[in-house]
Amino acid sequence: MFELERxxxxxxxIVFCHQExxxxxxxxxxxxxxxxxxxxxxxxxxxxxxxxxxxxxKINVPQRAAELAEKLVDFLGIPQGFEKxxxxxxxxxxxxxxxxxxxxxxxxxxxxxxxFGRHQPYNQQVMVEFSQPxxxxxxxxxxxxxxxxxxxxxxxxxxxxxxVVRANYPGDMGLHVIKWLWCYKNFHAGEKPEEDITRxxxxxxxxxxxRLEENPELEAEIRxxxxxxxxxxxxxxxxxxxxxxxxxxxxxxxxETLNIHFDRYYFNSQMEKPGKAIVQTLIDxxxxxxxxxxxxxxxxxxxxxxLNKDKYRVLVVLRSDGTALYATxxxxxxxxxxxxxxxxxxxxYVVDVxxxxxxxxxxxxxxxxxxxxxxxCEHIPYELVSLPGNVVMASREGTVVLLEDLISEATNRxxxxxxxxxxxLSEEKNREIARAIGIGAIKYPMQxxxxxxxxxxxWESALDFNxxxxxxxxxxxxxxxxxxxxxxxxxxxxxIPVYDMAPIEVELIDMISRFPQEVERAANEMRTIxxxxxxxxxxxxxxxxxxxxxxxxxxxxxxxxxLRLVFATRQAVKNSLALLGITAPEAM
RNA sequence: GCCCCCGUAGCUCAAUGGACAGAGCACCGGACUUCUAAUCCGUAGGUUGUGCGUUCGAGUCGCACCGGGGGCGCCA
Numbered sequence: 001m002f003e004l005e006r007x008x009x010x011x012x013x014i015v016f017c018h019q020e021x022x023x024x025x026x027x028x029x030x031x032x033x034x035x036x037x038x039x040x041x042x043x044x045x046x047x048x049x050x051x052x053x054x055x056x057x058k059i060n061v062p063q064r065a066a067e068l069a070e071k072l073v074d075f076l077g078i079p080q081g082f083e084k085x086x087x088x089x090x091x092x093x094x095x096x097x098x099x100x101x102x103x104x105x106x107x108x109x110x111x112x113x114x115x116f117g118r119h120q121p122y123n124q125q126v127m128v129e130f131s132q133p134x135x136x137x138x139x140x141x142x143x144x145x146x147x148x149x150x151x152x153x154x155x156x157x158x159x160x161x162x163x164v165v166r167a168n169y170p171g172d173m174g175l176h177v178i179k180w181l182w183c184y185k186n187f188h189a190g191e192k193p194e195e196d197i198t199r200x201x202x203x204x205x206x207x208x209x210x211r212l213e214e215n216p217e218l219e220a221e222i223r224x225x226x227x228x229x230x231x232x233x234x235x236x237x238x239x240x241x242x243x244x245x246x247x248x249x250x251x252x253x254x255x256e257t258l259n260i261h262f263d264r265y266y267f268n269s270q271m272e273k274p275g276k277a278i279v280q281t282l283i284d285x286x287x288x289x290x291x292x293x294x295x296x297x298x299x300x301x302x303x304x305x306x307l308n309k310d311k312y313r314v315l316v317v318l319r320s321d322g323t324a325l326y327a328t329x330x331x332x333x334x335x336x337x338x339x340x341x342x343x344x345x346x347x348x349y350v351v352d353v354x355x356x357x358x359x360x361x362x363x364x365x366x367x368x369x370x371x372x373x374x375x376x377c378e379h380i381p382y383e384l385v386s387l388p389g390n391v392v393m394a395s396r397e398g399t400v401v402l403l404e405d406l407i408s409e410a411t412n413r414x415x416x417x418x419x420x421x422x423x424x425l426s427e428e429k430n431r432e433i434a435r436a437i438g439i440g441a442i443k444y445p446m447q448x449x450x451x452x453x454x455x456x457x458x459w460e461s462a463l464d465f466n467x468x469x470x471x472x473x474x475x476x477x478x479x480x481x482x483x484x485x486x487x488x489x490x491x492x493x494x495x496i497p498v499y500d501m502a503p504i505e506v507e508l509i510d511m512i513s514r515f516p517q518e519v520e521r522a523a524n525e526m527r528t529i530x531x532x533x534x535x536x537x538x539x540x541x542x543x544x545x546x547x548x549x550x551x552x553x554x555x556x557x558x559x560x561x562x563l564r565l566v567f568a569t570r571q572a573v574k575n576s577l578a579l580l581g582i583t584a585p586e587a588m
Numbered sequence: 589g590c591c592c593c594c595g596u597a598g599c600u601c602a603a604u605g606g607a608c609a610g611a612g613c614a615c616c617g618g619a620c621u622u623c624u625a626a627u628c629c630g631u632a633g634g635u636u637g638u639g640c641g642u643u644c645g646a647g648u649c650g651c652a653c654c655g656g657g658g659g660c661g662c663c664a
Contacts, residue, residue, distance in 0.1 A: 033607065043606055049644045061644035089607060090644095134664080174664070296662040310590055316662045326664050356592065357659060383593075383657090390657075417626070437626090449601075452593060454657080461600075465626060467612040468601090475626050483623050521604080533602070536611085547619095547628045566623090588626070 001104060001513055002096070005081035006040065009094065013042075016075045022068075023050040031510075032093045037503075038510045039082070039095035044068045048090075065090030098506060099498050105513045109568040110494035117515040117575050119161035119523070125343050127165040128154045130350035131260075134171040135247035136180035138202025139254055140400035141457050142385045142393035148446045148581070149382055150350040151260045152528045155579050160523030165341055168262040169333065170251070172244050173269040174326070176205065178226045181239060182218075183208035197250035199402060201243075202395055209396040230323055254403060258439065259581055266336065271329035278331045278369075279317045287368055288317055296320045299365055315361040330362045338373045346376050348526075353381035353452070380526055382451040388458050401457060411438030413463055414471075422587060429587070436583035440470030443582055448532035468536050470582050473573060476539035476546075477584045480570035483551050487563055496564050497557035504548050508541045508565060512572045519579070528580070535576040542569050 010027045017024050025047050032041045048064040051057075069087035076085055076092075084095040109116045130150020133143055150166075158164045183204055184191075193200040212218055229236045255261065279297055282288035288299045296319055301312035317327050337347050349359060359379035367374035386392055393400045415434035418425065425433070442462065449455055465471040501509075515534065522530035551562040574584045 028604085028606090030604085030606075041607090043645095045606070045644055052644075065644075091607065132664095171664070176664080291661090298661055300661095310660080313591095314661050319662045321662090323662095325662065327662095353593070354658060355664080358664090381593090386657095421624075421626070445600095450594095453601085454594080456600080461613080464613075469612085469626090471626055472612095475624085479624065479627085486623065525604095529602085533611090540611090543627055544629095546623075547625095550623070552623050588624075 001108065001516070002040075002081070002101065005079065009076065009079050012076055012079070013072065016072055017047070019075075020068075020071065022047060023054050025050055032095075037084075037095050038098060038101070038506045039084075039093060041091050041093045043091050044072065045090055062090055098501060099496075101513070102501070102509050103494065103496055105509055106494040106496055106564055106568050109512065109571050110492075110564075113571060114575060114578075116571055117519045118159050119516070119520055121163075122161045123163070124345040125163040125165065125341060126157060126346040126348065127167055127337055127341060127344050128157065128348045128350060129167040129169055129266075129337075130154075131255075131262075132169045132171060132351065133251055134174075134176060135244050135251075136177045136201055137205050137247075138395050138400060139198045139251065139403050140202075140393050140395065141403060141406055142400070144403055144442070145382060145385050145446050145455060146350055146352065147255075147258065147260055148443050149380075149451070149528060151258075151581050152447050152531070152579065153348075153350065153380070153526055155581060156519065156522045156528065156531065159579055160519055162523070165264060165344075166262045167264045167266060167337070169266045169268065170248065171268045172247075173229075173240075173267075173272070175222070175226070177240065177244075178222055178229065179208040179212065180205050181229075181236065181243070182222055182225050183211065184243065185239070187211075193246055193250075196404065197246055198254070199404060201247050201250065202400075202402070205395060226323065227321075257407065258443075259583070264340070266333055268326075268329055271332040271336070272324045274332035274336065275324050275328035275330075276318065278335070279328060282317060282365070282369065285369070287365075292318075292320050292322070294320070299361075299368075301361060301364055301368070304368055305364075312361050312364050313357070315365060317365075327358065327362065330358075331366065334362060334366055334374070334377055335371065338371075344373070344376060346378060347373070348378050348380050350380045350382065353383055355379070356381050380451070383454040385446075385455045385457050388456060393457075401459075406442060406462065407438065409459075410442055410463055411435050414438040414441070414465070417465070418588060425587065433585045433588060436585045437465070437471050437474060437588065440474060440577075440582040441465055443580065444470035444473075444532060447528035447580060448536075450529060451527065470577075470580075471588070472543075473535050473539040473577060474582070474585055475588055476542045477570060477573045477577070478586065478588045479546055480542065480566050480573065481586055483566050484563070484570065486552060489563060492564060492567060494564060496561050499558050499561055502549055504541065504545045505562075505565060508545050508569060511538045511541045512568055515572050515576065522579075531576055531579050535573065535580065538569070538572055538576065542573070545569075 006029060013027055014024060027042055029040045029042055032039050044065040045061060048061045048068055052059060052061060066089060069090055069092050072092050073085050073087045078085055081097055081100060082094045083097040086093050128150055131147040133139055154164050154166045188204060225236065229240065279288065282299060283290050283297065287304055288297050290297050296316045299315045299317055301315060302310060315327055316325060317331065319325060338344060356379060363374050363377045384392060387399060391399050411434045414437035415430060418430050418433050446455060518530055518534045522528065549562060551559065551566060554562065577584045
């Protein structure tokens with residue numbers, strides 16, 4: 001937002017370097033900490049250090065940096081657009097002309113509204129594959145992370161200037177499905193799920209696992225059933241198709257509740273045949289080794305590449321009995337994506353970190369096969385959701401928290417609070433708001449964490465609506481809206497009157513102005529935490545402002561000015577919540 | 589054995605290689621006749637796992653070690 005002024009200063013710094021016979025240096029800008037003022041800052045340590053190196057002189061670098069800062073401040077004077085410049089401990093701080101920049105920030109927000117912060121289009125298409133739920137299994141809180149992370153990353157990339165294709169890849173075939181079918185056929189034949197589909201599907205799967213654990217000799221029946229399916233036995237295939245649909249319907253419902261949408265569904269089962277064809281090509285080209293029937297079909301990737309160390313190791317691409325593996329299908333899927341969307345500049349896979357090696361193997365194998373797009377494939381790993389005591393959520397062990405339980409618990413709790421705080425609301429409104437709050441409270445902590453860090457789920461903190469959480473941010477939005485409603489202003493322009501701003505007002509404007517760069521960074525680094533932190537900080541500034549600065553009851557022109565500030569804040573809060581897939585309610 | 593990730597306040601977590609390492613929770617003490625107190629203000633809490641190194645400057649980069657988690661030929 002202030003690039004021109006900054007650039008001008010940078011140019012002047014280079015002139016200064018020439019004039020003082022100093023080495024030229026890349027200028028890096030920071031914000032000014034602890035100041036309560038608003039501006040930008042750069043340090044002169046690097047310059048001083050470069051000078052010492054260049055001239056082979058022995059002087060103390062921090063001291064020299066402080067000297068240079070003083071000199072530079074004299075040289076710069078007060079550049080256009082700034083109102084104060086000072087040298088502090090080797091740093092040069094430039095303070096913005098507050099009224100000028102405030103107008104600029106407000107103009108941007110008022111004209112761009114819901115697009116404030118949006119990056120200009122790169123005209124590049126990217127695909128984000130996420131969620132990948134297994135049919136015939138429960139959908140638990142552990143599965144939520146990929147769904148939410150992928151959804152928010154898609155939103156961030158889209159807002160960050162990319163054309164995003166959101167892809168889902170349900171695991172609708174595999175041993176787990178066969179186990180389920182086996183259990184259903186033998187013990188639940190004819191039953192149909194009424195409601196709570198995924199819970200019911202999950203319970204059958206858990207039962208299957210238990211029965212097999214108790215009687216391992218039954219594994220033979222599973223193999224048999226798998227072979228039947230593989231051969232296209234109509235009875236099994238029909239049963240599979242019917243039950244698979246039950247699961248998918250349950251998922252669609254869940255995504256609707258979570259407000260998560262997909263542009264494209266790929267199914268595991270569809271990738272079997274093309275996967276096997278790729279395996280055959282690998283064998284024909286001598287890249288894969290066919291050790292059947294005694295062994296499997298494998299690709300010794302390191303050997304093929306001529307590496308002497310264990311980097312990519314060995315990828316098994318087909319079982320010894322000729323049935324497909326996850327890897328078989330992943331080879332085909334990677335290719336299918338580029339056939340469907342040949343212009344993709346990136347193909348992202350949001351999948352947990354345990355599959356890092358697997359994806360490196362898949363991408364490298366396709367690269368060896370000669371597909372250049374393989375270099376555009378990238379795995380975005382994230383850590384798991386575990387239970388206290390480092391217990392992994394596993395459907396088999398029954399150590400799961402079902403998503404539907406979490407959602408109903410969170411929304412019910414929110415419902416009670418809304419009823420208490422806002423008794424005049426209609427039942428319908430109350431339900432709607434409770435949903436926004438409950439779902440937001442679930443989504444926020446999943447994203448407010450570094451991808452590489454484990455999320456530990458416990459009921460208490462999951463249902464804690466206080467502190468750094470979604471309801472706090474939503475509340476700031478509601479408060480801002482409430483002020484605007486009561487002010488009853490129909491139309492407002494951004495032309496803010498000049499007045500003496502309180503420090504918190506300056507900080508608030510500063511926060512608003514930072515939104516576009518936070519979006520850009522989140523998109524570059526694929527980090528949702530950038531936005532969760534930003535939204536919280538913004539809400540925090542607003543709550544402080546709310547407490548310190550009366551709006552409706554203050555005299556003009558401050559009243560008009562603050563109303564504009566409130567409007568701009570509300571917009572920025574709304575835009576950042578939208579990126580997180582969290583609804584901004586009108587009342588709480 | 590090889591590879592990857594994590595280690596920061598009592599707990600859960602932040603911190604583009606830069607100024608005084610910050611939030612939330614929990615604890616204690618304040619502020620509602622006010623634009624919604626789901627808020628705000630204050631007190632307290634630290635050898636950033638350990639040791640070397642790179643750098644003007646390291647929680648951040650490199651190496652080694654310690655502790656925890658994960659991955660390594662037919663699970664997904």
